[in-house]
Amino acid sequence: MTDNLVTGTRKSLEVVSSAPQGDKLIKKFLREPAAVISLVFLALLVVVAVLAPLISSYDPTATRLADVLAPPFTAEHPLGADGVGRDVLANLVYGAQTSLSSAAIVIAVSLLIGVPTGLLAGYRQGWIDGVSMWISGALLSLPAIVVLLVVLARVGRSTSLALVVFGILIAPSVFLLIRGSVRAVREELYVDAARVSGLSDIRIMVRHILPVVITPTIIQAALLAGAGIGIEAGIAFLGLGSSDKASWGLMLNDASQNIFNAPGLLIWPSAALVLTVMACTLVGNGFRDALANYGSSAGPARKVKAAEHASSTPEPARPMKKAPVDPGDALLVIDDLRVSYPRPNGEKSDVVKGISLRVERGQIVGLVGESGSGKSQTAFSVLGLLPGQAHMTAGTLSFAGVDLLGMTPKERNGLRGARIGYIPQEPMSNLDPAFRIGSQLTEPMRHHLGISAKTAKEEALKLLARVGIPDPERVFKSYPHQVSGGMAQRVLIAGAVSCNPELLIADEPTTALDVTVQADVLDLIRSLQAERGMGVVLVTHNFGVVADLCDQVAVMRNGEIVEVAEVTELFTNPREEYTRLLLDSALDSTSKTPADHPVEADMTTETEGAR
Numbered sequence: 012m013t014d015n016l017v018t019g020t021r022k023s024l025e026v027v028s029s030a031p032q033g034d035k036l037i038k039k040f041l042r043e044p045a046a047v048i049s050l051v052f053l054a055l056l057v058v059v060a061v062l063a064p065l066i067s068s069y070d071p072t073a074t075r076l077a078d079v080l081a082p083p084f085t086a087e088h089p090l091g092a093d094g095v096g097r098d099v100l101a102n103l104v105y106g107a108q109t110s111l112s113s114a115a116i117v118i119a120v121s122l123l124i125g126v127p128t129g130l131l132a133g134y135r136q137g138w139i140d141g142v143s144m145w146i147s148g149a150l151l152s153l154p155a156i157v158v159l160l161v162v163l164a165r166v167g168r169s170t171s172l173a174l175v176v177f178g179i180l181i182a183p184s185v186f187l188l189i190r191g192s193v194r195a196v197r198e199e200l201y202v203d204a205a206r207v208s209g210l211s212d213i214r215i216m217v218r219h220i221l222p223v224v225i226t227p228t229i230i231q232a233a234l235l236a237g238a239g240i241g242i243e244a245g246i247a248f249l250g251l252g253s254s255d256k257a258s259w260g261l262m263l264n265d266a267s268q269n270i271f272n273a274p275g276l277l278i279w280p281s282a283a284l285v286l287t288v289m290a291c292t293l294v295g296n297g298f299r300d301a302l303a304n305y306g307s308s309a310g311p312a313r314k315v316k317a318a319e320h321a322s323s324t325p326e327p328a329r330p331m332k333k334a335p336v337d338p339g340d341a342l343l344v345i346d347d348l349r350v351s352y353p354r355p356n357g358e359k360s361d362v363v364k365g366i367s368l369r370v371e372r373g374q375i376v377g378l379v380g381e382s383g384s385g386k387s388q389t390a391f392s393v394l395g396l397l398p399g400q401a402h403m404t405a406g407t408l409s410f411a412g413v414d415l416l417g418m419t420p421k422e423r424n425g426l427r428g429a430r431i432g433y434i435p436q437e438p439m440s441n442l443d444p445a446f447r448i449g450s451q452l453t454e455p456m457r458h459h460l461g462i463s464a465k466t467a468k469e470e471a472l473k474l475l476a477r478v479g480i481p482d483p484e485r486v487f488k489s490y491p492h493q494v495s496g497g498m499a500q501r502v503l504i505a506g507a508v509s510c511n512p513e514l515l516i517a518d519e520p521t522t523a524l525d526v527t528v529q530a531d532v533l534d535l536i537r538s539l540q541a542e543r544g545m546g547v548v549l550v551t552h553n554f555g556v557v558a559d560l561c562d563q564v565a566v567m568r569n570g571e572i573v574e575v576a577e578v579t580e581l582f583t584n585p586r587e588e589y590t591r592l593l594l595d596s597a598l599d600s601t602s603k604t605p606a607d608h609p610v611e612a613d614m615t616t617e618t619e620g621a622r
């Protein structure tokens with residue numbers, strides 16, 4: 012049974028990577044007739060269990076010799092009486108109470124253990140994940156039935172205790188489900204975006220991750236309910252459970268002893284058990300199918316990069332400091348920044364190889380270079396958002412005179428989103444599809460600026476208008492899939508500047524957009540920068556964008572900065588052969604000056620020959 016639940020978990024995992032809006036999911040669920048009928052059946056069962064004293068006036072455990080094997084369909088015993096004279100109807104309806112409370116115990120215990128540990132292990136990873144996986148593996152390897160028999164033999168006939176033990180044994184199925192869902196979703200860009208906006212881990216887990224795991228948890232709870240009911244009945248049938256309560260298992264036990272005298276006694280408990288367990292399974296499957304259909308028909312596609320970072324830790328390795336450079340009054344100082352990743356063969360791959368860069372207040376610095384040259388890794392180092400397995404070191408990494416290397420993760424969180432804004436490359440993936448745009452804009456403002464919900468909404472509406480959204484009220488109330496890519500990028504730009512950051516990091520902010528909106532978005536970034544006097548690090552492939560926006564440019568190649576120059580200097584008099592080749596290839600591809608046509612001078616493909 013444990014294996015089945017774990018297999019069920021894996022199947023559920025195939026569809027857990029989305030957090031649909033509840034109303035749509037319910038609509039999909041209502042289109043599954045078997046699941047709906049099962050849900051109605053379970054609801055009726057709850058009503059029957061609650062109204063048991065009204066349905067039957069008999070004490071289900073009271074035996075009456077005069078009624079032994081009384082026939083059914085009489086006014087006294089509508090369903091007859093069993094081998095010791097207990098009323099069958101009373102046992103059936105009170106047995107529903109026992110079955111439902113057994114299901115509740117198993118669900119409560121396994122969720123109480125599985126959900127928090129799964130959230131923690133999936134989100135924090137590292138040693139917490141390792142230890143939890145080990146414990147979960149150990150629990151799963153125990154034969155549940157044997158453990159239950161041993162517990163009952165040692166402790167006595169306590170069905171409740173046996174169910175608690177079963178809940179513990181089955182908790183790994185919940186743990187694995189939640190952990191897998193969290194690992195999938197924590198790689199989502201909108202979770203990165205939430206981290207960028209400076210939200211704490213707890214808030215991210217509660218707000219962005221918990222909603223995603225709620226639906227698979229419901230699916231799992233339905234399967235667990237069936238398992239709990241089955242286990243309770245099994246224990247009662249074997250005569251090992253508490254004897255002071257009605258139970259469908261006890262009814263089966265009595266019926267099996269009277270199988271030749273009154274075979275009809277088998278029908279009621281068997282039907283009740285089969286139908287109830289089947290209904291639980293069908294409700295679980297119904298939710299799973301609804302979720303799968305939902306995923307295929309609505310909401311933005313999500314990128315699931317599950318389980319590739321098995322041994323990763325949430326924070327990058329503690330950087331080693333070298334002789335620091337005096338930051339002076341520069342906004343951002345990077346000196347001798349190195350980033351590497353472990354390779355499967357034990358060696359390490361250096362992706363940023365000792366680069367140095369300085370951004371003054373109000374200055375726009377372009378970080379330009381071919382794909383894979385290390386631009387984004389540099390940006391993520393400044394944001395403190397490198398993946399767990401990255402190893403980062405720097406002589407100096409300071410922002411506004413503050414040493415970023417010496418900061419705790421909480422202090423870094425406080426900077427991100429507040430004093431350092433970030434505009435990502437893919438607008439859609441950086442918005443959580445489960446929340447309205449308004450709430451995604453106002454939450455960081457309320458968190459960082461400590462303003463009320465009402466003020467945050469007013470500010471958000473102003474910002475949406477400022478970034479050129481024609482109907483801010485509508486967009487504020489919309490879900491991300493209801494707006495275009497260009498709109499979504501404007502929303503993210505509004506979010507990035509909402510807390511008046513001193514530094515804005517824009518990672519290829521126009522790459523995912525149509526050519527027609529690229530220029531508008533660049534204009535917007537330029538005007539916001541001029542208004543607010545922000546320093547900007549602009550990561551781009553595009554020399555046209557550089558010419559259009561930047562004061563200074565750093566050209567990256569293969570993890571190193573090969574040239575840093577004022578933008579006009581770089582275009583008129585590039586010092587490095589590599590820069591010349593990049594410029595030539597960008598200009599050749601357009602036969603126009605990049606400054607005139609920024610969005611067309613993209614060197615992504617042309618630079619291959621320049622290596």
Ligand SMILES: Nc1ncnc2c1ncn2[C@@H]1O[C@H](COP(=O)(O)OP(=O)(O)OP(=O)(O)O)[C@@H](O)[C@H]1O
Pocket residue numbers: 352362380381382383384385386387388389398552
């Ligand atoms: N998690 C990771 N593990 C191992 N290597 C990585 C990881 N992330 C990035 N890299 C490697 O780091 C190098 C630099 O990547 P980076 O994303 O910084 O390049 P980029 O210049 O921003 O390219 P692009 O413009 O295509 O985004 C690449 O070779 C990439 O494969």
